[in-house]
Ligand SMILES: O=P(O)(O)OC[C@H]1O[C@H](O[C@H]2O[C@H](CO)[C@@H](O)[C@H](O)[C@H]2O)[C@H](O)[C@@H](O)[C@@H]1O
C-alpha cells in the first residue's frame with residue numbers, strides 16, 4: 049500500500065516535552081497516529097550550517113524527518129514572507145502586511161530546499177499531503193523535479209475573497225501555485241468558494257458545483273474538510289484531568305467563583321484586546337458580578353521575533369493591567385492573564401472547570417480550542433461557548449454556541465452575561481447539539497475524508513483491510529497494488 053508523506057512547517061516531534069501550542073501540529077499528529085507515515089518539516093531550530101540529511105526519529109508507526117533552518121531562512125521565510133505577508137493578508141489584515149523582495153525570495157528558496165529533500169525520499173506511489181501557507185509552492189517545485197505523485201494541500205487558515213488575495217505581492221507565484229496540487233482543501237465552504245473565484249480571475253474554468261477547476265491544462269479538485277479533534281479521547285482526558293491534584297488546586301483557587309476561560313496563542317488574529325474590552329464593559333455595567341467571577345486567559349507567546357507580535361504583546365499586557373487596576377480588590381483579581389504553555393491534559397481539566405469560554409477571534413481558520421472546550425464539558429452540567437462568527441468553527445458549532453461579532457463590545461459583554469446566567473436545561477441542549485457534530489466528525493473522519501478525495505481507490509482499500517494494527521504493520525511494505533488486488537479477489 050502507498051505511504052502517506054505529510055509535509056508541514058511545524059512538526060509535533062515526539063521527544064518534545066509539553067504541548068504544542070498550535071492547532072496544525074495537534075491535528076496532524078492525531079490524524080497520523082492511526083495511519084502511520086512520514087512527517088517531514090522544520091525542526092523548530094536555527095543552525096548556522098544545517099545538515100544535509102534530515103534528523104530522523106521513528107515512533108509508533110510515524111517516521112519524523114526534520115531539518116534545521118539557517119538564520120536567514122528563519123528570518124525571510126518564516127518571520128518574513130509567511131508570517132508578515134501571507135498570515136496577515138489571508139486573515140483579512142492586508143494593512144499589517146510588510147512585504148520585501150528578500151523575504152519572498154527566502155520563502156521560495158526554502159520551498160525549493162524542502163523539494164530537494166523530499167525528492168530524495170519520495171517513491172512514485174507515495175501520497176503527498178502538504179499543509180498550510182508556508183508550503184504553497186511546494187507541489188510546483190516537486191513537479192518540476194519530475195514527481196507526478198498524487199499531491200494534496202490543506203490550508204489551515206482562512207482564504208479571503210479574491211481581491212484581498214491579490215494584495216499579496218506576486219500572488220501568482222505563491223497562492224496561485226496551489227493550482228499544481230491535485231486536491232486543495234479548506235476549512236469552510238466560504239474559504240473554498242473564495243479560492244475558486246480567485247482561480248477564475250486567474251483564467252481557470254470552475255465546474256458548476258464549484259468543486260473543480262481546469263487551469264493551465266491541469267485539473268484541480270477543491271474541497272471543504274473542517275479540521276477536527278479526537279473527540280472521545282479528549283473527553284476522557286478531561287474527565288481524568290478533572291480529578292488530578294493540579295486541577296483541584298486550580299478549582300479551589302477560584303473559591304466558588306464562576307470561571308470564564310480563554311486559550312489562544314498571542315496573535316492579533318485572536319482578538320484578545322477586543323475580548324478584554326468586552327470583559328471590562330461587562331464589569332463596568334454589571335457590578336453584581338463583581339467578586340463572583342474570574343476570567344483566566346491562557347496565552348502562550350507566539351512568533352516573538354515578528355514586530356507586529358511584539359507590539360501586540362505590549363498592548364495586551366497593558367490592557368490586562370488596566371482592568372485589574374480598576375476592578376481588583378485585595379481578595380479578588382478579575383483577570384488572570386498567563387503567558388505560559390500548558391499541556392493539553394491540563395487544558396482539558398481547566399476547560400471542564402469553566403462555566404464559559406470566550407473564543408472570539410477576529411478571523412480564524414478553524415479554532416480547535418472551541419472544539420476542545422465543548423468536548424471537555426460534563427454533559428450534565430456543561431459550560432457555554434461564546435464563539436466569534438468569524439472562526440471557522442462557527443460553521444459547525446453555530447447551532448449550540450452563543451455567536452458574537454468580536455468588533456461589537458457591548459454585544460460580547462451581553463453574551464458573557466447570558467452565558468454565566470444561562471439555565472441548566474438550555475446549557476445541556478446547546479452542548480448536546482455541538483457534541484453531536486464533534487462526535488460525527490472527529491479527527492479520523494477529517495483525515496479519511498481528505499485522503500478519500502485525494503486517492504479514492506487507495507482509501508477504500510485501506511478501509512477494507514482494517515486489520516489489527518500489528519497485522520497492518522507487517523503488510524505495509526507490500527507493493528501498492530497489493531491492497532487493490534486483495535479487494536478485487538474479494539478477500
Ligand atoms: O507554527 P506557529 O507559527 O507557532 O503557529 C501555530 C500554528 O498556527 C496556525 O494554526 C491553524 O491551524 C489550526 C488547525 O487547523 C486552526 O484551527 C487554526 O485556526 C489555524 O490558525 C497555523 O495555521 C499553523 O501552521 C501553525 O503551526
Ligand SMILES: O=c1ccn([C@@H]2O[C@H](COP(=O)(O)OP(=O)(O)O)[C@@H](O)[C@H]2O)c(=O)[nH]1
Pocket residue numbers: 067068069070071072074311312313346348388389390391392395414415416417418420
Ligand atoms: O498552552 C497551550 C495553548 C494551546 N494549546 C493547544 O494549541 C492548539 C491551538 O489550536 P487552535 O486551532 O485553537 O489555534 P492556532 O494556535 O492553531 O491558531 C489547541 O489544540 C490547544 O489545545 C496547548 O497545547 N497549550
